[in-house]
Each structure stands twice: as C-alpha cells, then as structure tokens.
Amino acid sequence: MGQKRGRDPKAPAAQANKRKKAVKADTGSDDERSVGVEDLNWKEVAMPDRMEDAEGFFGLEEIEGVDIIKSGGDVQFKAKTGKPRKSIIKPPSEDDDGEEWGGFSDEDSSEKTPVADKADAEKTSAAPEVNKATEDKKSKKEIAKEKAKEKKKAKKDETKPKDQKPKDSKSTQDRNIKSGISFAALEEAEDDDGVDVSAWDALNLSSEIYTALSKMKFSQPSAIQKAAIPAVLDGHDVVGKASTGSGKTLAFGIPIIEHYLDQRGKQGEKEEKTKAPIALLLSPTRELAHQLARHLGELIANSPDTNARIALLTGGLSIQKQQRQLAHADIVIGTPGRVWEILSTGTGLIRKMQKIRFLVVDEADRLLSQGNFKEVEDILGALDKEQAGDIDEMEEKKEEEPSQRQTLVFSATFHKDLQQKLAGKSRWSGGDMLDNKESMEYLLKKLNFREEKPKFIDVNPESQMASGLKEGIVECPAMEKDLYLYSVLLYYPKHRTIVFTNSISAVRRITQLLQVLQLPVFGLHSNMAQKARLRSVERFSSPTADPSSILVATDVAARGLDIKGINCVIHYHVPRAADAYVHRSGRTARAGESGKSILICAPEEVVGVARLAAKIHAKRTKGEDDDAPSKKIPLESLDIDRRVVARLRPRMTLAKRITDSTIAKEKVNTEDNWLRAAADDLGVEYDSDEFDQSKGKGRGRGGGRERRDKEASEMTKSEMAGLRAELKQQLSQRINIGVSEKYLTAGRIDIDALLRGEGNKSFLGHLDPLTF
C-alpha cells in the first residue's frame, strides 16, 4: 500500500530526532534494516491542474512498497517483503537535494529558476563522476580565488563583454522563457549578441557582472543603480527611493553578487555545514519574493562561473524543502511570515542568519506597515540578538568578527501608515506620503542600521512617477463606468492593459463582463489560490497572448509586478491612497518605456482625485515662491466621442444582463446549497419557495437589490440564449461612427484604406484618437 505524509511544518526537529533514533536502533541485515521517515525516497504527489484551492496540499508526498513498524513512540519503515531496501531509500548522493532547488514551485520542475537550472544541469552531468566533479569544483574555486585577487587590479584593463560572443546566451534565454513561471515568460527570444556595457565602467564591477549585464542587454545603469551601487559597495547602509520600474532590484542585487564573488574563495574553503548566507531579502508578498528570486537568478545565471544559491522562503510551499534549501543558501529571499516561521523553529538558524552581510527591506513602507510588521520585528530582533545571546554564544562570538551587516531599504513611496506609527513623535505633514526627513526618522527607529546616518538616496525627488508615464482622466456618470471602460479599451486596441478595482467582487464582475464582450481578459485577486493567481499572470503576460490582453486586478497586483509590455493602466475605481496610485500606475512605463495611466472618474469623485493628484504631484505643481500646491489637476482630460458611447450602449446593456444573470444564478446556487446543508444539519425540510416568501416580507435596505438579483437569476435558458445571440450579432459588426452610403459614394472616406482594414478595426469611419 502506498503511504502519504502531510508535512508538519511545526515538527521538523522532532522528526529528525526520531529518524536518528530509528536508524541507530537498527541492527538487522542490510535488506531487513528499517529506516527513518527522512531516509525514505518520497515522491511528490502531483496536484490536479484545476484544483481551485490546493494550497494546503502543496508538498504532499507519497511512497510505495513500505511496511510501517511501530515501536513505542517511534515509527520506522521497511521495504515490503521481497523488495530490496534500496528500493525505498533516498539515493545516498550528497547532492540529492538537487530537486530542492526547483525554487519557485514545489510540484513543477519546469518552474525552476535559472540558478536552479544551472546548478541542476551541472549536477546531472556530473553525477556519475563525483570525484572528478569535486576536483573540477576545486580548480574552479582556485581560479575564482585568483580572479578575486586580481579583480581590482585588472578590472579596467579587461576586455569588456561588448566584444564577446556570450557562449550560452541563447540557451539561457530559452531556459528562462521555459522556466519563468509567469512574467519572465514575456522575455523575447533574443540573438546571441551582448551589448556594449562601457557605460557601467565607473561602477568598477567585476567581469562576471559585466558579462551578465551585457547578456541581459542592460547597456547603462539606471539613476538609482548609478547612485546606490557604489554606496553599497563602499559598505554604507542605504535608503533608496526611486520611481517605479527604475531598476531598484539590481541596485541592491549587484552589490550582493559582487560580495558573493569576492567572498567565493573564502566560502569555498568552509564546510557546507558552517557556510552562512550572505544576504536576507524581505519582501511583502509572495509574488514579489518570487520575482526578486527570478531577477537575481537571471543575473547569476548570466554571470560566468557564478553559482550563488538562492533559498526562497514563502508561504504556500513546502516548509521542509525550504529548510533544506536554507542549509546551502547564499542568498535568502522571503516573506516575513514564512522566514520567521523557519528561523524560529530551526536550530542554530538564527545564529547563522546573524552572520548575513546584507539585510534588504524591499517595498519598505508596505513591509514595515502592514500585517507583516510583527514578524519583521521578530526577525530584526533575532538578527540583533547577538549582543545579548546566551553565554555559549557570547563565548563563540568573541572569536568571530563583529557584525558587518549593511541594511538596505528600498521603495518608490513611503506612505501614511509610516506616518501613523510616528504619531505624536513627528510633525504631521498633512499628506499620505512622508517627506524624506520623516521617512528617515521612522526607519532609524525601526531598523538597526550599522551607521548612525545611512545614505539617503532619492534619485528623483521631484516625482515618484516614471518619466515615460502619461496620466489622464475620463469623467463619466457613476452608473456608466462599465460603458466608459469598454470604450477606452476599444480606443486602445493592441494595448496590454491592467484594470485596477478596489474590490474582489468588482474584479469578478468586470472580468465576466469583458469576457461576455469577447475581450481577452483575466482576473487576479487575493481570494484566488496561489496557483490560479500565477496562471492568470502567466497567461496575461505570455508572449503568445493576445496583444490586447487585459488583466482585471485588485491592489494585490499594484506593487512590484514587473511585466514587460504593459501599455496602459486603468483605474476603474479611484485608489484609496496616494501610494496605491503611484504603484498601480508604475506597472506601465517601466525601465524607460512609455505608458498611460487613466482614471475613470464619476463627477463626485473628482474632488478626491484632485486631492490625490495634488499630493502626488505636489513638488511638480508648486510655484517657486508658493507653498500651497496648485489647484490645477496635473492630469489630462480625455474626451470620449459621444457617438462611440451611444453606439456601444446597446451591446453593453445586453452584456450586463447576461453577466448579472450568470452571477445571480451562481449566488443563488451557493446560497441554496448552504441553506440545504444547514437544513440537513437541523434535520428539517428545506423549501426554497417558502424561504423566498419569508425573505420577501422584510423591508428596507437591500430589498431592491435582492429583487433584481432574483429576477436576474430567474432568466430562463432560452432567454439567455436569445440575449447571447443578439449580442453575438452586434459584436460581429464594427461600430459605425458616421459612415453612410452618402459618404461612401461621395468619396469622403478612403474606401481602399477601409477595405485594407487600416486604423482601429473596432470602428467604421473616422475616429479622432484620444489625445494621448
């Protein structure tokens, strides 16, 4: 019989002890000897692709052909009679953790990082010749050591990779496309040529990094990279503030890899057991942690002979696997909850982590302000515990070097929750954002910087918005936002667009509505299972996706998501805080590209929007001698042609009726199932008509909506089919905005162009494009 085990994150140490005990007590012949749970060759259980919420089951493993032996409190395992012992035990190779470096997904090896792939590929090819591989490794380490020594001297004279033909650039690229779980898949397949990276000269980086930058086609550093990299390399604590999509990840990532390269020789001599990670990177969300790992993984994969290993510690994935990753990691990336869960249960892990050279707090304002804060505090407290550790620890510490930890804090914004935490201790600035001084005061209080005064680098103090971003506003009646959203989407065909809403139910409804209108749309919100979330982003960002793809999302997608080729961000709901507007808009116009951010606004929302815009653009709109922000909204007003709105209304009415009915039916079914189950529990008969009648007696708020829902849910199949047929017929025609036979015959329009399908194919006739 096959055996399954769930992974109990809370008892790894106990399991390990049990295992030791079990193995020790064993004295039978080789094939009879029993083994502990950790020695079994567990196989991961594949999850069904369409399982809606499988998070609790990720990491479930099974094994076949074993008998269970219980002895007192201990559980041991033996191969079934007639089977050799080796059929159930883990292969003995020291490298058997190769599968652990799958990194980004527990169950799909195709989702590995470039780092993982690189390491795995090397392991696979080296497996039959372990000794030779070790020798090779040694010689590589020696070479690396020599390189490290000569590096500083030789840097300037080295041939820059601009002239190199990177050997494996194409294959690395291909691997990335295959292995990227989502947005990385958007990378285009490129040719083998690297780019000229001489613009990075002043940063005095190692040749490995230059090669990687060349392969990644990063011809010059961004402003934050130019300013922050030297400061970090010089050993400073750094607080970095730069607009969205400006390359903050590599601003701290490059110095970390530089340090790894520098230390590689020394680390190589150390036993794996005593090896400690060099950096801990904290991120507020799982998606961002995965993205950080991918981004740094890409840098490592493109750096010759660089095998820095990343452990990714996030929720939703196997904790034991992450614990094992951590044992060999050079760089640890994670969300605070899971990082703390692992550190606080593992033996000696905190002591190991105290040796890190870099602590990175990414998206600092969010990380230090939301639900993560307690765990962040715990982690920071544990890292700083070394001065007040127990006596044994203190003895050991005496022989070790003093802490060299640099703290690096990055974000595009510092928002009002930080302000609230400072309440009473600092001047109220009257806005959602903190000014630099207030941010620094807060960070100094919360983080134990090495230096008294960390370097505050704000590369674009005049604006937090990307320079290539255009901001616009569409005013419309509150009840017609759907119609105006649809109009804007049709105005911009072949634009990859994210539509942000303030609620999960709005994401669900708008996604369905746009689907009914036959647009290529995907939804993303936090009630979706992690796997479904990643699938949505993957489909939206895939290079083979429709270029007009739309992602409808809550603010779960507002921060950090780096999806190439997003042309437009639409705020269906006005964001609740200024920082959300900055981060949402920052999903477009990244890395020097251009993009549009459009607010769809009801008249009653305009005042709030004006306030929001004034906060964000305060510095830009202030007059030289004027302290008050300008009243003018720095957003361009976009005029949607009334004819367009009028012609789209019929199809929108049909689409809404279909969507409302579908949603109402789903709701009724869910309610019905719930009531039936409750009636079953109570042992009473459930009569839905009786229940509906008693419900109808109630008066007051919600009654109208309930009645509408009920009516919508009662639409018959044939009525629904009729609506769908009518809509289909309408969608099959272009929206005619003024072409009549008279014009056609009078030669007032270019029939050839029309027949060639030039211009916006949704419309028939001339349409003035929106002003930006």
Ligand SMILES: Nc1ncnc2c1ncn2[C@@H]1O[C@H](COP(=O)(O)OP(=O)(O)OP(=O)(O)O)[C@@H](O)[C@H]1O
């Ligand atoms: N020097 C560079 N040249 C060109 N592209 C770069 C460079 N550095 C980074 N990039 C690219 O720019 C994009 C944005 O980088 P990154 O995600 O680090 O931005 P960010 O500043 O952290 O943004 P956010 O604040 O939204 O998280 C990435 O796709 C990255 O690969």
